[in-house]
Amino acid sequence: MSGVNLNNVYVGDNGRIQFSGLSSNIDFVDVVDQMMKARRIPADNLQKRIDSNDEKLTSLRELQDLVKDLQSSISNLYGAASFDKSKNTFASKQVFTSSADGNAANLMSVSANNNAATGSYKFEISQIASKHKIGAETVNVNPDDDLSTATNGSGTAIGTGTFTVGTAKGSIQIEVTGTDSLKDIRDKINSTTSTSGVQASVVKVADGQSTIILTSTEEGSTNRISLSDDTGNVLQNLGILVDDGAGGTQLNAAQEIDPGNDAQFTMDGVSITRSSNDIDDLVDGLSISLYDAEPGMKINVEVEQDLSAAKNAIIGFVDAYNAVKSYINEKTYVDPQTNEAAEGSVLLGNSAVKSIETSLQQIVGSTPFRSTSQSSDLSVLAQIGISLTSATPAGGSDDTRYSAGTLEIDETKLNDMLINNADEVAELFNFNAVSDNPSFNMTGFTGNTGAGSYQFSVTKDASGTITSATYTLNGETKDATISGNSISTADGLRLFYSGADGATETATINTSVGLGARLQFAMQDMLNSENGSLPQEIDAVETQNTSYQEKIDRIDARIASEREVSLNKFINLEKALAQIKTVQNSLDELMAAGKSDN
Template identity: 70%
Template structure:
């Protein structure tokens, strides 16, 4: 018995089961499948294009992330304006302390923010600020004994009552009951420390002997404690208060552990007093902490520019730029040996990647925009030790990804160090947006990508009430223009924004000169690339995604058409099979009749 080829089994959309070619010996299922496969070639090609586009989208998203990292590194270099210079990497400062005997670090700590001026100071600390501290006499009681029955050194019971404790922060009243222990009184005081500025502790001197200690939470004479008995004589009986001889109760100096001194020191020979050891109002930008006093010891404090911060920012920029450039090189690589695109060159010919590459390379290889009044010997990255790697050097690079390094930046750290030490201001100008004003009443607060390197000459008028009534300017000697006035803020047509704090009832003039550095240009270029709606990269991604949606619709239409065509053709073959089957049945019947006739004869 011959077997049945189940591969030829066909089930139609209507559930009809048919074996392919039983009558015709033609495997019509395979024939139709091959015909439909040929007709689906356009859809197959579209699916390949979708896969290629998906690879491009993935690569562009990765490039987008790399450009974001580059923008983050540029943010530290492009010269964003701030009143306290906190956004100016090149204004970063560091403080050093020293003394002849080497003890400076044990006496004082100094930190400097970007607003601090470079310079040197001499300190001598004669006294540090302390917290006011008062203790009771040694009482005949354990910390857990009732305070009302405990006695002082003279044998007098402490008793019950109310007393007040406080500082400049405020004052609270504490009640002592018959059953309250020293610990209970301590806890009541500490529960209100936030309001009173007083905290308490209990010390067990020996078995059956304890003392209560009260301390101000803040240092200095303005924060000394105020203590009084309101009813009863609890504090007096504890020895914390005493009669001054005129009937007035005062803090017992014999029990005063620390009077709560102010800090006393000299800076450059000037005597200074502060109530706290943490001082931030002495010199702009400096935070000073006093640890100990050592009269006669001179402490040298030096405030210097922190060039390591600037160097780190520049190194980060080089690394981030190279990550972008080498990624684009990899995704657009053409093997020079055979002039063929590498397998991973999914962005070869892509206009978005090319635009990002050419824009960044043009800026990095260019020069800052300066006005004619600006003068600097540094105009290109090569002068600070940053050069571009040649194609030949990249091809000769035997490292794993060396072939992708053409056009990346090479950093000579030694040259960068030397340039920063000797020409830090010019390095800053090479990278960032800079402004110089000849009138301190005109302060630049922000700028845009459209702001020019130019000389702006302003004339500003305020009325007697302090309102700016007129603000005009010329740019590089051109025609006068009106600045936009918003309170004390002035804005030019190209986005330069200024704060004006000139005198009331008069007109003042001033000139602001600007320059636009490489990092500034690159910052705004990348801002355009990374815009979430209209950015170059986002539009490039969306273009491929839109194209893929169009392809998917075409594929769906092709597949629907093929499905219908397949069903039609299968029905035709099935009908043919059925007709052939009928013919064979008739043929068989005729053959049987003829055979029967011959037999009868």
């Protein structure tokens, strides 16, 4: 018995099983499949385009992430406006404390935000602030025992009743019942601490002896605890209150553990008192914490510009820029020896990528925009030790092959420029606005704000409302937009005006646009979700892939239909051939029978 070739078995859409070529000896399934394969060549070509586009999409998204990283690296290097200067790394401060005994850090700590001015101060701490604390006398009871029948040292029962406890924050009334223990009183006080500003703790002095301690949650004399017995004499019997000799009660000084002092210190010889050890209202931008007092010990505090923060930010920018540039080099690499694109050069010839590369290179190699009235000794990155690398020689290593056009840092030169010309280094990167009137303060700008000399005139009426605001730029006078005490120009310069009521003031504001600001807004344009070059390019490729896939789906649907039609034709042919063979076999049998009869 001959075997059956299962490769010739065909199952149609109707579920019927058909042997391909059983009558014709033609493997019609294979014939049809080869026909359909030829007809699918356009779809195969479209799939290759999709695969190629997928590689482009992966590379474009990776490039987009790198550009975002570059934008992030420049976020504190372009002079973004803020009242506390927190967005300007060149305004970063560092603080050094010292004392003759070397223990300054044990006495106080000082931190400075970007708004702090550089300078030096001398402190002397005579007293630190403390929390008011008072304890009961030791009573003859365990922490969990009923307090009402317990006795104090004089043998007096504590009893029951109500008392009020509080601070300047607020007060609450506590009820002591016959079954309450010291722990119960503690828990009642602590459950309302947010209202009263008082915390309680219970101490077991010995077996059968305990006490309760009350502590204010905040420091200083203004936060001292106030107490009174309302009904009964629970606090008096606990020894927390005593008779004041005038028919009332007062705190028992003998039981006062800490009186709740204010902090007392001098700064540059000026005597200062604060209710807290954490002080942030003494000098703008400084946060001070007092830890301990040592009268007579001078503590020197130096507030300086944090040049290391500026340097690290600049190095971070260079690293992020190089990541973008080397990635573009890799994805557009052409072998200089063969003049052929590398296998991974999937972005070669991409206009959006070329535009991004050109824009970034032009900015880092250019000078800041300044008005004709402005000048600076620094105009290019090379002057602070940042230079562009030249083209990589043919056959370079993997480490250098994609380095053409990246940035190199001469750290010695950068250190020197930051130490001796920090303000000019900042101007090289930042958007700057210098006003000759302190009533005009810049609060913002846009990518459209250019370098220039703005002459402002602003009028306030007697009620403090700005009634007129004009500015002149390049010989043209315009009305500024007024919003409360803020004014803005047509090109996006925003100012806060704090001038006097019922008066008109003028100011000249000179602006310059540093390289960091130019880069920041260039990258905003590149990454803009609506019309940025990178998102648009990604959307275009994705749209193209969608279109290709729709065409493939239509081709596949048509081929599936044609395949079924072709297979049915062959099946019908097989049926016809089978019928012919049946007739032929019948004729052969008849002829054979006739011969045998003769």
